[in-house]
Amino acid sequence: MLVAGVDVGAATAKTAIVKDGEFIAYSVMPTGDIVTKAAEDVTVEALKKAGYTLKDLDYVVSTGYARHHVKFTDKAVTEIICHARGANYMMPQVRTIIDIGGQDSKVIHVNEVGRVVDFVMNDKCAAGTGRFLEVMAQVLNTTIDQMGALSLTSKAPSDITSTCTIFAETELISLRAEMTPRVDMIAGLHRAVARRVVLMGQVVGYRDQVAFTGGVAMNQGVKFFLEETLKMPVVVPEQPQIMGALGAALLATETRVGKIYERSQAALKG
């Protein structure tokens, strides 16, 4: 059985392909303006890598904030349930998942079979998420890809008290005026992001092992500061940003989870 898990997030769309229970391919691309197109394009790309087309798909599970708008989906499941399942597939020993995406962050407590036991999500705004780091990268004249490595070179991270994009920018301007080294500011931002999410997750609690997923997990600096704040090792799976898509594909057969849609054949273009 060929299944696609499609995760349409705020920043990126991801698809994972699972064949007879085995993860075989994936693709990631920016979501852009039209979420339905992004979902289709990323799925076509992932299928192509695996040697298939849309017509070969037996089942599609969508997740992410646009999960109910994927026209060719059979079922929509929330990203929290999906992340838990995907992380469990890659790292069965994980019991806590910290997921930081483009615009939201979550801490999820899972059991040994990837079942969500408890969860917490950030409230209201994208403070302390991928979007925050993107904006700060621009303010500091660097790129999001370089930020993580740069943060690790600092010996004295600045104290950044806010993860609100607007207020943090104000803090950076003050620090810059005081000739604070750029790497110290970058490190301070990463530490602020880590502290914010760790504080949020205290409601759920942190149990060994802790995994870090989502696009921001590719940032080594945030990982470092998470470990420093938690005083626990944090594992990052290969392809951390596709855990949601992978979990979605793995949830295809769980009939009591998710909202079922009648997929129109016309929505599957070959």
Next chain:
Amino acid sequence: MEAMKRLNTHLRERPVELLKLKKSGTKIVGYAAGGFAPLEMIYAAGAVPVCLGMGGDPESVTEAMSYTPLFLCTYCRSQIAYYKLGEAPYYQLPDLFVVPIVDANNKLIADSFCYYTDVNVFRFGVPHDKRPLDADYYKYGLTNLKKKLEELTGNVITDENLKKEIELENRRRSLLKAISYLRVGADPVISSKDYVALHHAAFYADRDVYLEILQEIYDELQAKRAKMAEKKYSGPRIMLVANTLAHGDVRIHEIVEATSAEIVYEEAAEGMVPYLNNVDPGLDPLDGIVDCYFTKRIRNPWDRPWGDRFDRLLEKAKEFDCEVVIWYQTLYRDGADLQSWTYGKKFKEAGLNFVKIETNYNAAEKGPMRTRIETAIEMLGQDEREAAATL
């Protein structure tokens, strides 16, 4: 249901009816939506009560910024905005606005109306605890309210009048309770959205019309319920615990309606008619009102001490076979927020899924709200089998 359609038609015409009544000399008494202003007393004075309890609308929140400090309950801040925007006809009608004060947030409602309008505002304090001296204090407030109503209408509120009104309000509460309890042991015969709409209709409708329609609705639903199998539920069952379920705030209902779950019980400190208890006709009318409206009522989220509130909520969750608790609070209603932390843990320890939703009545909240609620529901459907099972 035909009866619901008739009720909606009646409500569409009701503001004009009330205006006509007002012009003919009948006094309209507005009251804040906390359930502590006894309707019996208002009716016994010959006035018509109208609840000022709208919410859920982002425009009112934005408008409120011109009148109120930001860091207080979104719902409470919105009330002056509804008056100032002039688009909610009921807000323009009252000759007197009764605001029982329960916390610093709803005190804002009284303060803002006093400061920014010419509306005659009457306030009295509602204690948090339920000791005899607290009941005495509430009764003292009602005694002053009685004088105010008599002064407004020129009519004396006699015990005889009060008893008549008590009988009618008891009938209202009994019918609402009976309809609610049809949801015990079977899939709900009425959606939560419609059930809460019945409560909101009580804010405005002519009572005679309302009681007649409510009876009809109950009779129809009871017949439907009688044919249903016991304890055969088609989806997860949810208890909605809200500090306020304002008239116009239907987002939680709309989100749940799109899932396989159903809200089968609601507990709202503001925005619903407190219906679980009736006024004991064997007591002195005012004592009976105090007993019903205050002493026996489930405590509010902001009451200190919390007393038996959790136990009573858990009892309801079990009675209605709920698996999920949605805790719905307005932004900056700190009393409710404080309680949510502890109660969340306690509900989880009791084996229920608990999800907390906080709202500023902002349209952008809907996506995250939906994800939280859907996750709490989907958690119930997860399989225990190994994650890497062959498809």
